[in-house]
Amino acid sequence: MRTSTWICVLCSLLLCGCRGEVVVYPPEEEQHGETQLTDALGFYLLNEGNMGSNKATLDYYDFTSATYRRNIYAEANPNVAKELGDVGNDLKIYGGRLYAVINCSNKVEVMDARTCRRIGQIDVPNCRYLRFHGGEGYLTSYAGPVVIKPDYEQLGYVARFDTATLAITGECLVGFQPDELEIAGGKLYVANSGGYMVPNYENTVSVIDLTTFTETKRIPVAVNLHHLRADRHGQLWVSSRGDYYNTPSRLYCIDTQTDQVTDSVDMAVSNFWLDGDSLYCYSTEWSYIDMETKPSHNYCIIDVKSHRPVTDNFITDGTDQKIKTPYGISVHPLTKDIYVTDAKNYVTPGTLWCFSPEGEARWSVRTGDIPAHFAFLYKSGQ
C-alpha cells in the first residue's frame, strides 16, 4: 500500500517534470513605433550578455514594418553550436556584411548583412572594437605577446584583416588594453585604456600609419581612454573613463592635422554617438570617494564645431528617470530619432528606448541582456 503510493509519487514526478529536447531558441517579434520608409531599412542591436553566460544575441528593428525581432541569430544559423557566443563588444556593417565582435569567444562573427547568415569568423583573442577602411578591417585586441620583465606584461595590438578572405594580414602593437579605434586623414587612432593595469592606467592615443601599418606616435591625453570618434572638421573626440577616484571622466578633442589635444569639455562621458555635428553623449560616472554614481545620468548633445553643449538633457519628457543603466546610444541618420538602451542590472534583459528628435519617448521594447551596440542597415547594403 505504502509502497504503491510512493511509486505513484515517483511516477508523477517523473511524468510532470521530464526533460524535453531543447529547441533552438525561436525569435520573438513585436510591433513598435510607426513604419518609416527611408534609405535606412533598420538597425541591428548587439546584446553583450554577461560574461560566462554565452548570451550575446542579435536583435533587429525593421523600419519598413516597425517590427522588433529579438534573438535572431539562432534562427538564421540553427546549426551553429553554442550560438553567437560570450560577450558582444562591437557591431559594424561593411560591404554587405555584418561583423559582430564577440569578446570572450575570441572571434569576430561575419554574417550576411541582410539575412544574418554566418559567412565565417575571424579568430582574434580578446578582441574589442572594429573599423574598416579600403577593403580592410582593423580590430583592436588586448591580447598581444606576453613579456615577463620582471612582471607580466601584455601589450595590445591592432589586427588588420582582408574583408574578402577574412584572413589576418598584419598586426601592429599599441598600448595596454586598446579600446576603440578610428580612421581619419589616412591615419588610424587607437584609444589605449590600460584597464588591466590598475592603478597604472594608460593615457595615450596611438597613431598608426595606414600605409606602413606601424605605430608612429603616441598622443598623451588622459587616463583610461575608451571611445574615439572623428568628425568632419578634422577633429577626433576621445572619452576618458577617469580612474574612479580623483580623476573624473572627461571628453577631449584632438586635432588630426597636428595630432595634439586642442580642447577638452568638462563633462563626464560614458558613451557617445556622432551624427553630423552633434555628439550625443550620456554619462554614468562612478566615484569611489562618494561611493555612489554621480550625478544622475546626464544626456547631452555637444556641438563639435563650437565645442559647447547644445542641451544638457536631450530626454525632455522625464523618461531619463526610468533608465537605470544607460549603456548604448545611437541616432537615426535620417529621421534623427534617438535610441538609448538600458542594461539595468546586467543579468536580466534590458530595454531599448526610442525618442523623437525632440526627446520624447516614442516606444520601448525588451531586448536581450546588456543591449549595447548598434549598426544601421541601408538600402545600398552598406
Next chain:
Amino acid sequence: MPARLPFILWVLLFSGCLALCAQTAVPVSASAVNEEVVQDSLLRQFNLDEVVVSARRKDEPVIPVQKLEGARLEGLSTQSVADAVRYFSGVQLKDYGGVGGLKTVDVRSMGSNHLGVFYDGIEIGNAQNGTVDLGKFSMDNIEELALYNGQKSEIFQPAKDYGSAGTLYIKTRRPRFKQGKSYNLQAAMKAGTFGLANPSVLYEQRITENIHFSANAEYTYAHGRYHFRYRRVLPSGQVAWDTTAVRQNGDVNAWRAEAGFFGYLPDGKWHVKGYCYGSAKGIPGAIVNNVWKNAQRQWDRNAFVQGNLTKTLMRGWDFQLNAKYSNDWMRYLNPDTTLMYIDNAFTQQEVYLSIANRLNIIGRQAAFSRTRDIPLNWDMSLSADWQWNYLEGNLANFVFPERNTVLAAVATQFYWKYLKAQASVLGTFVFDKIHVPTLSMPKASEQKPQFTPAVFLSYQPLLKEEFYLRAFYKHIFRMPTFNDLYYTDMGNISLLPEYTTQYDGGIQYDKQWRQGVVRQISAKADGYFNQVRNKIVAIPKGNGQYRWQMMNLGYVEIRGCDVNLSTTLYCGKEVYLTMAVAYTYQRAQDLTDPDEPLTYGGQIAYIPWHSGSATANLQWRGLGVNYAFIYVGERYHNSANIPANHEQPWYTHDMTVSYELPLQHCRLHFAVEINNLLNQQYDVILNYPMPGINGKGIVKIII
C-alpha cells in the same frame, strides 16, 4: 576606537576564569554532562558496538533534524559532503561539475552564505567570501551529517551555533573499540572514472582507558576529464546541432591529514584535533562558443587546530570550552593570455574562543533522567564567543581587513509534560579594522550591535504516540564578508548585514514495530515562510570594463514546504528494505524592484519549484543494494522568468552494490557505484556541463 570591545572581552575572560575556578573548587558531582557523554561513556564501559545504540531517545529535538548516518550514509555513493547533502529536503546544491568543481549549498533559498557549516562542532569560517566549498570535504571519515533549519535545538552550545539561518554539522568518526581491542585500522582504496584514485587510511589507538587517539589520511587524484554533450533541435524535431566534447582542466590533486586525541573525564570529555588539507586543481570554467576549455588554476591550503572540553562543574552546571586557530591560504591564477592575467594569493587567519554554560533551574539533571518522563524541566544557558579574523592579499589597493566579533547568547529551554519550548537571543558585536598601506594608522569601524531572537516550540498531543506539532521563528543575519566590503574595485564599506526571518510550522509522526513486515515509519512535513532583506547584490556602476558594486538592495520572499517520508520493511529471511523520500516545493520570489515587471515576483535564479530525492536500500546480511534518485525541476537562471532564461529539469539515478565479507581477524568491504545510470547530459549551472554515467569501485579492509 570601539570602546565596547575590551569590555566585552573582559566579561568573556571573567566568566571563563569563574568556570575554571569552579572546576577546581567544587567537588565533582555524580551527574553527567549530557546525553552524548552518557552515551559515549556507556559505549566505553560496556564495549558496545556503535551500531547497537541506535534506539530512539524520548528526548526528541524540538526542531527535527535531517540526518544521514550509519548504513544509509554508507549506502549512498558520495565522494564529498556536497554529494550527500543533496538528499536532504529544502536544499539546493550549486554544482559546477566534476570532482574538483565548486559545490555550495543553499538551504531554503536564502543563499549559501546563510548556511553555517560546522566541522566537529566548530564552524568552518570563510571571512573572505562567506562560502564554504563542500566539495572539499571528503566523506571518507564522516560518521554523520546533520542539517538543521534555524539552529540546532539544543541550548548547551557556543554562541556561534545560534548565528546562522541554517546549520550543517559534519561529524567525523570518534574512536570506539570492541572489547579486548586496543586499536582499529582501516585502509581503503577508491578508483573510478575521471581517473579517480583515492587511497585512505585510518588508525585508532586506545592509549589509556580514558584517552584515545585517531589519525586519518587521504589522497585524491583525478584527471577530471569527461565527455559532455550539448544538443539542440529545430521546432520540427530535426537535430539543429549536436556536439560532444571533453571537459578539460578539471584535474584535482588533494591530500588531507587529520589527527586527534579524545579523552573522557569523570564528568565530561574533551578532544583536540589538527586538520591539514592541501589541493591543486584546475577550474574547468564555463563552456561558451569558441571556448571549449579554460586554464584557470587554484591552490588551497587549509590548516586548523581545534579543541573542545565539556564538563559538569557542579550539580546543575555544565560547562563547555571550544577553541580554534585556523590558517587558510589560497592562490588563484589565470594564465590565459586571452584574458586579464591574475595571480592572487590570500591568507586568512582565524582565532576562535568560546565558552558555554548550562544551568539547570528546575528539574533534576541526573544521568538518564531525561529518558524518563519528567513533569518539568527548565534550563538556562549562557555562552560567549570571541573571534578574530584577518585577511591578507596581494591585490592592488588591498586594505588588509581585520575583524573582531564578539557573540553572546542567552538561551532557555523548558519542558513541561508534552510541551517543549526554547528561546534564545544572540547579541553580535562586530569591530572591523582596515590597514591601508598608504595610511600609518589602521582605520576602525564598528557595526551596529545586533540582537536576534529565536523561538522554538514542540508539542506532543497524544500520549504514547510519537506525534509532534512544532513551530519556530528565527531572525538572524549574515555580516557582509570581507569581499563584500573591501574587495578592490568592488566592495562597499557602507553595507549593512543581510537579514533573514524564518517562520516554520510542521508535524512529525514516527512509529516502530518489533515484528511484522513494517518495522518503522516516519513522516515529517514543514511549511515555511522566509524573508531575506537587505540582500547583498552586485549591481553595475557605470559603463565598460564591467564595474560592479555591492549593495543592500535585494528583497526575497520564500514560501515552501518540505516533506520527508521513510520506512523500513522486513521482507523475511534477514532481508530489510529501507526507503526514504524527500520532496521540496519552493516559491522564492524576487521582490526587489516593483518598477521592473519582468523580474518583480519572478522565481530567483536556479531555485526549482519542485525538487526531491528518493532512496531505497535492500540489505541482506553483508550484502547491500542501494538506489538513489535525485530530481531538480525546471528553473530559470535569473529572476526574469522568460523562455531565454529557462533551464531544463535534471534527474539522476545512482546505484551502489556493496558486500561485506567477515574474515577471522578482519572484515573486507567491497562496493561498486554507478552514478547517473541513464547518462543524462545536464547543467546545474548554465554552461557548466555535468558528467554523464560514471562509476567507482571501493575496497576497504577493516582490522
